[in-house]
Amino acid sequence: MRRLELRHVRKAFGGLDVLADISLSVGAGEFVSILGPSGAGKSTLFQLLTGAQHGEGEMFFDGTPLDDHGRHFAFMPQRDALMPWRRILDNTTLGLEVQGIRRKAARARVAPLFAEFGLAGFERHFPAQLSGGMRQRAALLRTVVQERDMLLLDEPFGALDALTRTAMQRWLEQMWRHHRWTALLITHDVREAVFLSDRIYVLSARPACIVREIKVPLPRPRSLGRADALQTSTIEAEILDILLNPEPNPHSSKGHDHD
Amino acid sequence: MPVASSSVASRPIASLLVKAAPAIIAVGLMLLAWELYATYSGIKPTTLPAPSRVFEQAMLNREALVDNAIPTIRATLIGFAFSLSAAFALSMLVDFFRPLRRALFPVFIVSQTLPLVAIAPLVVLWFGFGLVPKIMLVALVTFFPMLVALVQGYEATEAEIGQMLRAMGAGRWRVFMLARLPSALPYFFAGLRISITYAVVGAIFAEYAGAAKGLGIYMLNAKNNFRPDLVLAAVGVSAALTLILFGLTVLLQRLAMPWERAAGQQPAGTGPWR
Numbered sequence: 001m002r003r004l005e006l007r008h009v010r011k012a013f014g015g016l017d018v019l020a021d022i023s024l025s026v027g028a029g030e031f032v033s034i035l036g037p038s039g040a041g042k043s044t045l046f047q048l049l050t051g052a053q054h055g056e057g058e059m060f061f062d063g064t065p066l067d068d069h070g071r072h073f074a075f076m077p078q079r080d081a082l083m084p085w086r087r088i089l090d091n092t093t094l095g096l097e098v099q100g101i102r103r104k105a106a107r108a109r110v111a112p113l114f115a116e117f118g119l120a121g122f123e124r125h126f127p128a129q130l131s132g133g134m135r136q137r138a139a140l141l142r143t144v145v146q147e148r149d150m151l152l153l154d155e156p157f158g159a160l161d162a163l164t165r166t167a168m169q170r171w172l173e174q175m176w177r178h179h180r181w182t183a184l185l186i187t188h189d190v191r192e193a194v195f196l197s198d199r200i201y202v203l204s205a206r207p208a209c210i211v212r213e214i215k216v217p218l219p220r221p222r223s224l225g226r227a228d229a230l231q232t233s234t235i236e237a238e239i240l241d242i243l244l245n246p247e248p249n250p251h252s253s254k255g256h257d258h259d
Numbered sequence: 260m261p262v263a264s265s266s267v268a269s270r271p272i273a274s275l276l277v278k279a280a281p282a283i284i285a286v287g288l289m290l291l292a293w294e295l296y297a298t299y300s301g302i303k304p305t306t307l308p309a310p311s312r313v314f315e316q317a318m319l320n321r322e323a324l325v326d327n328a329i330p331t332i333r334a335t336l337i338g339f340a341f342s343l344s345a346a347f348a349l350s351m352l353v354d355f356f357r358p359l360r361r362a363l364f365p366v367f368i369v370s371q372t373l374p375l376v377a378i379a380p381l382v383v384l385w386f387g388f389g390l391v392p393k394i395m396l397v398a399l400v401t402f403f404p405m406l407v408a409l410v411q412g413y414e415a416t417e418a419e420i421g422q423m424l425r426a427m428g429a430g431r432w433r434v435f436m437l438a439r440l441p442s443a444l445p446y447f448f449a450g451l452r453i454s455i456t457y458a459v460v461g462a463i464f465a466e467y468a469g470a471a472k473g474l475g476i477y478m479l480n481a482k483n484n485f486r487p488d489l490v491l492a493a494v495g496v497s498a499a500l501t502l503i504l505f506g507l508t509v510l511l512q513r514l515a516m517p518w519e520r521a522a523g524q525q526p527a528g529t530g531p532w533r
């Protein structure tokens with residue numbers, strides 16, 4: 001069943017064409033990634049979905065057009081956007097508070113999840129007292145407790161060091177198997193996309209259009225998979241090839257040879 | 260709370276002294292140089308009294324000084340409370356209705372270019388020798404730094420926090436209360452510290468232009484009676500007042516922004532999770 005569907009979405013900032021033609025869909029319980037070069041317009045796409053910006057084209061959720069009032073998404077921004085003045089517990093309840101849930105009830109709902117998110121014992125800490133990985137998990141916790149129809153994750157691990165990032169990817173894959181969120185993930189890390197996704201949309205450089213849709217038929221759980229190493233690296237190589245040797249962009253007025 | 264903060268908290272006076280030591284030594288040396296010059300250069304005490312004489316006279320006249328400091332303190336605090344409320348109200352107005360900003364800011368800026376020497380007598384002329392003109396002048400000199408700081412602070416809100424809150428379903432008022440106002444706190448306190456140093460001076464200026472009682476009028480009378488020692492004693496009192504108010508703002512900031520101190524402590528977390 002299709003939940004999110006975009007048809008020919010375009011967006012320009014002034015004279016700058018950012019999104020040229022984006023059509024994509026995300027099914028129920030599906031983990032989909034958008035992979036593209038830096039500056040392609042990936043975050044801009046999320047701005048359109050969350051209503052922070054308006055573009056052209058059609059966007060549907062469960063078959064009805066997206067408007068500013070439908071609250072379908074739990075959105076995790078590119079930087080963790082934790083509020084430095086709120087303790088971790090109060091940061092994670094933020095979305096519930098905005099929904100009008102009483103602070104006490106919101107805390108009761110979030111508290112049991114702290115252990116699962118590796119944050120037990122840090123409820124009373126301020127964000128500045130946490131490491132980068134912990135901050136990202138807190139931001140993720142704040143996102144998932146909103147219990148919206150779908151997660152929008154904008155490069156959740158982009159700012160982490162390689163070791164922490166790998167650990168976090170494994171953890172997220174495991175969490176996803178458990179919860180089966182419908183999720184759309186933005187990343188420019190090829191391995192991350194292949195490791196986590198059911199499907200991947202590869203974006204061209206700006207002005208962005210979708211140059212390829214790739215299914216990832218690898219079995220789950222993936223964290224343990226050594227057997228699929230060959231298949232994994234084949235898919236990764238295919239994506240890298242698309243990204244590093246782009247076909248001439250039909251939407252670019254100037255056209256570009258390399259990236 | 261972690262160990263580091265409690266060990267400092269258990270010896271607050273000692274740690275304060277250590278921090279203040281350079282300032283105390285510098286002021287002490289300056290006073291010493293002044294004392295030596297006043298004693299040995301042969302300058303008349305009616306021209307430049309030695310600090311020891313200023314202190315001695317301050318002690319002898321302490322009742323008059325305290326008596327005159329009270330109206331000054333009252334004018335300072337009431338005027339400051341007014342300007343604080345006005346700055347908050349206007350900053351919010353300007354934040355919610357952007358076009359107002361372009362309309363009002365030139366007026367505010369002009370208000371800051373008015374020379375106090377010229378304005379103070381006029382305000383006293385219009386509103387008399389009572390408390391009102393003092394309050395107005397204190398408000399006039401302290402209002403702008405706080406307003407600018409607040410408006411700038413709202414603007415410093417991380418754009419992604421705003422986007423996230425709106426995606427959560429928060430309206431403008433919610434976004435303001437949850438994100439813009441707390442984001443502005445460090446800016447606000449910076450503005451507050453600047454403002455508070457103008458406040459006492461503003462009150463004294465107003466009194467200088469005409470008052471029944473107050474440090475300003477006390478200074479004027481002492482000067483007319485050729486008593487520079489008493490002028491300086493009153494100056495000392497006003498400096499002490501400003502220092503106390505400044506200290507209070509620092510204390511207030513600590514209480515209002517506990518996360519700032521937490522940020523100084525080591526990030527937690529070890530092992531593969533880091």
Ligand SMILES: Nc1ncnc2c1ncn2[C@@H]1O[C@H](COP(=O)(O)OP(=O)(O)OP(=O)(O)O)[C@@H](O)[C@H]1O
Pocket residue numbers: 013018036037038039040041042043044045078188206
């Ligand atoms: N509000 C805005 N006004 C004007 N231009 C914008 C705005 N937001 C984004 N852009 C422009 O759109 C382009 C795409 O930005 P976007 O943040 O979507 O890229 P991205 O794909 O998320 O990049 P990265 O991977 O580095 O995060 C950039 O050139 C940026 O300058």
Ligand SMILES: [Mg+2]
Pocket residue numbers: 042043044078154
């Ligand atoms: Mg981005």
